[in-house]
Amino acid sequence: MKMKRHGAALGIVAAGALLLTACGSDNNTQSGGSTGGSTTTAAGAKPDCGGKKSLKSSGSTAQANAMSRFVSKYNAECDGYNLDYTGNGSGAGINEFLAKQTDFAGSDSALSASKGEVDKAKTRCDGNPAWNLPTVFGPIAITYNIPGVSELALDGPTLAKIFSGQITNWNDAAIKKLNPSASLPDLKIAVVYRSDESGTTDNFQQYLTAAGGGAWTKGAGKVFAGGVGSGGSKNDGVATILKQTSGGIAYVEWSFALNSKLATASIATTEGGTPVKVSAETVGKAIDAAKFKNESGNDLALDLSSIHGSKVAGAYPIVLATYEVVCSKYSDADTGKAVKAFLTVAINDGQTGLDANGYVPLPSKLKDKLSAAVKAIS
Amino acid sequence: MTTTESTLDRPASPPAFQPVSGARKTKNLVATVLVGLAFLVAVVPLVWLLITVVAKGFTALLSADWWTHSLKGVLPEEFTGGVYHAIIGTLLQTLVCALIAVPVGVLAAIYLVEYGRGRLARTTTFMVDILSGVPSIVAALFVFALWIGTFGLGQSAFAVSLSLVLLMLPVVVRSTEEMLRLVPQELREASYALGVPKWKTIVKIVLPTALSGVVTGVMLAMARVMGETAPVLVLVGYSKSINFNIFDGNMTSLPLLIYTELTNPLPAGQLRVWGAALTLIILIMLFNLVATVVSRFSAIKTK
Numbered sequence: 190m191k192m193k194r195h196g197a198a199l200g201i202v203a204a205g206a207l208l209l210t211a212c213g214s215d216n217n218t219q220s221g222g223s224t225g226g227s228t229t230t231a232a233g234a235k236p237d238c239g240g241k242k243s244l245k246s247s248g249s250t251a252q253a254n255a256m257s258r259f260v261s262k263y264n265a266e267c268d269g270y271n272l273d274y275t276g277n278g279s280g281a282g283i284n285e286f287l288a289k290q291t292d293f294a295g296s297d298s299a300l301s302a303s304k305g306e307v308d309k310a311k312t313r314c315d316g317n318p319a320w321n322l323p324t325v326f327g328p329i330a331i332t333y334n335i336p337g338v339s340e341l342a343l344d345g346p347t348l349a350k351i352f353s354g355q356i357t358n359w360n361d362a363a364i365k366k367l368n369p370s371a372s373l374p375d376l377k378i379a380v381v382y383r384s385d386e387s388g389t390t391d392n393f394q395q396y397l398t399a400a401g402g403g404a405w406t407k408g409a410g411k412v413f414a415g416g417v418g419s420g421g422s423k424n425d426g427v428a429t430i431l432k433q434t435s436g437g438i439a440y441v442e443w444s445f446a447l448n449s450k451l452a453t454a455s456i457a458t459t460e461g462g463t464p465v466k467v468s469a470e471t472v473g474k475a476i477d478a479a480k481f482k483n484e485s486g487n488d489l490a491l492d493l494s495s496i497h498g499s500k501v502a503g504a505y506p507i508v509l510a511t512y513e514v515v516c517s518k519y520s521d522a523d524t525g526k527a528v529k530a531f532l533t534v535a536i537n538d539g540q541t542g543l544d545a546n547g548y549v550p551l552p553s554k555l556k557d558k559l560s561a562a563v564k565a566i567s
Numbered sequence: 568m569t570t571t572e573s574t575l576d577r578p579a580s581p582p583a584f585q586p587v588s589g590a591r592k593t594k595n596l597v598a599t600v601l602v603g604l605a606f607l608v609a610v611v612p613l614v615w616l617l618i619t620v621v622a623k624g625f626t627a628l629l630s631a632d633w634w635t636h637s638l639k640g641v642l643p644e645e646f647t648g649g650v651y652h653a654i655i656g657t658l659l660q661t662l663v664c665a666l667i668a669v670p671v672g673v674l675a676a677i678y679l680v681e682y683g684r685g686r687l688a689r690t691t692t693f694m695v696d697i698l699s700g701v702p703s704i705v706a707a708l709f710v711f712a713l714w715i716g717t718f719g720l721g722q723s724a725f726a727v728s729l730s731l732v733l734l735m736l737p738v739v740v741r742s743t744e745e746m747l748r749l750v751p752q753e754l755r756e757a758s759y760a761l762g763v764p765k766w767k768t769i770v771k772i773v774l775p776t777a778l779s780g781v782v783t784g785v786m787l788a789m790a791r792v793m794g795e796t797a798p799v800l801v802l803v804g805y806s807k808s809i810n811f812n813i814f815d816g817n818m819t820s821l822p823l824l825i826y827t828e829l830t831n832p833l834p835a836g837q838l839r840v841w842g843a844a845l846t847l848i849i850l851i852m853l854f855n856l857v858a859t860v861v862s863r864f865s866a867i868k869t870k
Contacts, residue, residue: 213651215639215808217632243816245804250830254643260807261640271639273817275805276830288715290722291804424832448832546643546833 236533238267240526247275248282248295252325252511259539294514297388299490314516321490321512330446331454334437342464344457345400354417380418381439386411399497444547469544473552475504487562627842639808652809656820664731672739680747699737704797706733724818730798742784746777779865786858796822821847
C-alpha cells in the first residue's frame, strides 16, 4: 500500500518531467525576427557553412554580449550550426583552449610568450601556431559625478595624476586648464576602481602608462594599483558607487556607462588638441591606426601602446581589445571549417548592431586584415 | 547537632508558590526581547530576499516562452526566449546525481545500522563526516582533476553530476541512518522469531518502515544540491540551446545561467537573472513540498 503511494508520487514527478520535455523549443526566431539572415551580405563575405555542428568556446566576459550577437547571426546564416560561448574569464578561456576543452578561446590579452602560452598553444594545435585575432573592441569610458558639470575634458597625464592621488580636488589648475569654460566646484575627487581582477583595469592602467607622460608609475595589471579611492565589484558595482558619490570618477566599460546613464568625460590626446568623446567612430579611428606586434603574417596581436598613446586627431584612445585565440590549422578539418565559417560571420554580418551593446564595429582596415587571417585558417 | 535541629525545623518541602523576584522578572524580560530580536534578525533577510526576488523577477515568468523556450538566438538586449534549457539542465544533472548517490548512500546507511561493527564502520562514519564538510568548490576541483585531468575526458554535465554526488552522498547517508535507527528493534526481533533471514528482514520490514523518512531525506538533499554553483562553473560550459545529452556538449543549469547573465548590463539581462533566480527558488520549493507530502502520506501508522 505504501509502495503504491510512492508509485503515485513518482508517477506525478515523471509525468511532469515528460510534460516539460515535450514542449521545449529552441526556436526563438518568430519572436526575435530581427535576427533573420535577410541583411545583404557583402560579396565574398558569405560564410562557407559546414564542418562541426556544435563549436565550443570560452573566456573573456567582456566580449560575451558580442559573442551572443555573433552566435545568433551564425545560427541564422548557417542553419543547424551552433556555437556555445561560456564567459568564465580570460584565464579560464585560455586554459580550456590549451587543454582542448574548447575549439577556440576568447581573451582580453594575446597569448603571452613569457608565460609559455605561445608554445603550449603550438602543442595544442599539433605543431601549428595559434593566432590572436582582435575581433571585439570595447571602449572604456571615464565616468564622473560632479553636480552641475555636464561636460568634462581630461587628458592622459591628468588622469594618471587623479588615479594615483596626485590631484585631489576638482578645482585643480590642471583640470581647469583643460576645461576653461566649465565652473568646477571646490570638491574632493573620489576615485572609484574595480576591486575584482579585470581586463578593464589592466587596459586602463596600460593606457595610463602609455599616455600618462610619466605621471603613472604603478605599472599595469589586472588589479588597480593607484592606491587611492574605494573599490566596487564588477562594472555594475563601480557604477552604483559612482552614482552615490558626489565628486566621484571611475572607469567602466562603455556599455555600462550607457546603460547606467553616467556622464562620460572627453579625452584630449594631444596637448591643446580638441577633446574627443567616446563613440564608435572615434574609437574606430584609434583602432585603425593601431600597430601590430608582427606587421606581417596573420597573428594579429596588437601593440596596445600604439592605441593607448594614439596622437591621431579625433581618436578616442582608451580601449579594451579582446581576441579570439584560434589554431591556424586544426588537425580536425571539420572543426577548422566551422571555426572559419563562424569567424567569417562574426567579422562581417556580426558587426551590425554591435554599438547597441557598447562595442565598436571593426574599422575597415582591420577588418580586411582579419578577413585575410580568417581565410587562412584551415 | 544544631544542623540536625535546623533541618527538622524546616518545612518538608518548600512552598509551591513563591513571589518572583524583580531580578528574575527582568532577566525573563531581557531574554524574551533578545530571543524575539534574534527571530526578527533571522526572518527579516529571508522575507526581504523573497520580496526582492519576486518583485524583480516575476515579470519574466509571466511570458509563456519563459517555460518552453531556450535562449538560442536571443540577442543580449531582447526580452524574448526562456530558461527551458536551464530547467532541463538543472533537473537532469540533479536526477543523474540522485541515481548514483541514493543507492550508494542507502546501502552505506544499511551497512552502518544493520551490519557495521568495529573499525570499518567507524572509518566509514568518519569518512562520511569529512565528506559532509567538503566545500562544493573542492568537490568540483577534485572531479576536474580526476575526470578531466587524469582520465582526459571532456567537460560534461555528467562530471557535474559526479561532483554533486560527493556533496549529496553524506546527506543521504546521514538522513537514512537516522531513519533506520528509528525503526523499533522489536520489529526486527519479531521478524527473526518467525524465522525470516536477516537480509529479508531488512528488505521487507526495516526499509518499508523507514521509507517515508528516507524519501524525504533524499528529496531535501536533491533540493540542496540543485542550487550548487561551483561545480557548474568548473565542469561544464554554458549553452544557450537545449541539450539532453549529459555526456557531451555544454549544458546550462539555472545557477550557470544566472552567473552568465550577470555580465550582461542590459535590462533584459538583469530581468533574466532575477527571473532565473525566482525559477530556481520555485523549483527547490516544489521539491521541498513534494518531500513534505510524501512524508505526510506515507508516515508509519502509529495506531
